[in-house]
Amino acid sequence: MVQYVFTPWRDRAELLAVRRQFYPEQQQQHQFQNPKTRFCSDLRSGNDDVEDGHQDEKQKVVARVSMWMQRGGCPHMVESTALLTAAILSDEGNEGRGPGGCAGGDGSARASRGYAVRAAYSAAFSRFVTGLLDSHQDKQRKMSMYDVAKSVGLPATFVELRHQATHEQLPSLTRLRSAARQALGWIWGYYWAHLEPERAPSRVSGSGSLSAERFVVPVGAGGTVDGMGEFGSSRSRSKEEREVRLLVGRYLGGEDDDEVRGEIGRFEEGLVLMVLDSVPGRTGDSRVLRRAVRLAREIVEGGGLPERMEEDERPGEAVQVDLDSVRAELDSAWQQVKQVDEDEVVGDEGVAEVEMAEDRPAWTLYEEADWVPKPIGMV
Known part of the structure; x- marks a missing residue:
């Protein structure tokens, strides 16, 4: 937790x-x-x-x-x-x-x-x-x-x-x-x-452990994000990671969404999420933050990157769900459950009556002539 x-x-x-x-x-x-x-x-x-x-x-x-x-x-x-x-x-x-x-x-x-x-x-x-x-x-x-x-x-x-x-x-x-x-x-x-300086968070993807420094700064002139091309120590950074950083910088800078999102979709989800996770620590630009959050939410909630999500939504691969058949199956299952409950009640009816008779208080019906009311508190 x-x-x-x-x-x-x-x-x-x-x-x-x-x-x-x-x-x-x-x-x-x-x-x-x-x-x-x-x-x-x-x-x-x-x-x-x-x-x-x-x-x-x-x-x-x-x-x-x-x-x-x-x-x-x-x-x-x-x-x-x-x-x-x-x-x-x-x-x-x-x-x-x-x-x-x-x-x-x-x-x-x-x-x-x-x-x-x-x-x-x-x-x-x-x-x-x-x-x-x-x-x-x-x-x-x-x-x-x-x-x-x-x-x-x-x-x-x-x-x-x-x-x-x-x-x-x-x-x-x-x-x-x-x-x-x-x-x-x-x-x-x-x-x-x-007290030690804060270290950047790390993410683990399918290819292993990856770490990233916080590098994103506010949007500069020309519609690009300043600093997205700075990678710090490039010796420990893979070629794919550099490409993802550049693509994310172009996307956050407001470049053509469809083209850039398609290129981002070629990379692993964990790598892209790691890069997006480092954005809020180095910029306060609301437009950049909104775009980063929206892209990360699409990846997490949509079950894949933009390119893979578009492929899943093609008509040939979509899964058609027949709601009528599902309702019919649910009704049939409900009827079976009710039938089982009725059988159990009928089979245990005698036992239930005996148990109820033992649990009931011993009430007796008196005739009006024999019953004499006695006020409470009087001897």
Whole structure:
């Protein structure tokens, strides 16, 4: 049974773009031998000018994740990354290191802003730890937060800081800053570092396993589909596959339907369906999508490719169905069934009467003179 997973992002490329905006300093996984310490040291020792250049991107990506949360289905690790990043940006803005910084003001104003930043750090960190551990909690056998944290590899200091931020006085700003950056490093190693680019789906036809890259782009000028002639690595592509791609591109571009459909009908159904299946991933043109869906539906529901479908519809090969004879056969079968049921009822009539007599209550007919009514409730 096919299970659909609904995500707030359009495709994997959009999710990977968000990862690049959250972690601009880390592009290769080999840079994270120890993500809990390496990430934090990079942030502390990085160039301030380069870091300031990423402020706008991080503001945008936080806003994008906020939109994902409104859509629903956003993973907890993505939300936690956005909340912790937002707290860091708010802290930097309060210190005057980010865009629109407001480090000035009297002592009471600075203290108020500092308290708000501590509250933002505490809320983001507590939500990160609580949501993560609750999702791994065993409903049948309750475990302590420390045990759950140990099972997922979360440092015990995170649980302690979460407890202090929730039930005690807010931790110091220095400790919260360090914990937020350590949490971002841990989230990278736990979630973001394991994301891989999306791979194209594969189809299996009569000739074996075939795979295709998503290659279709919106329709360009001249009535053809741009990119249909690009095959990527041609070493692993057969000649038939290239021909099918070119023909499908001509068909989706609006070329002569009958001629192109006839040429497409010369190839295997699985190969054609595989090519059509890759169309929606690379184009948003409604006309191209409608033509691709219509052709795939004809192949699947019609039981063959256009050329073979036309051959099946020729008068010489069509199967004539006599509806009258079918109705007569159905009536005859129904009469036989009714006759068998009547025979069974007649043969079991005596037994049925005895059984019914035993099941019936012992009612007796009284004469009016002998029967005396007794009102309910009277002795």
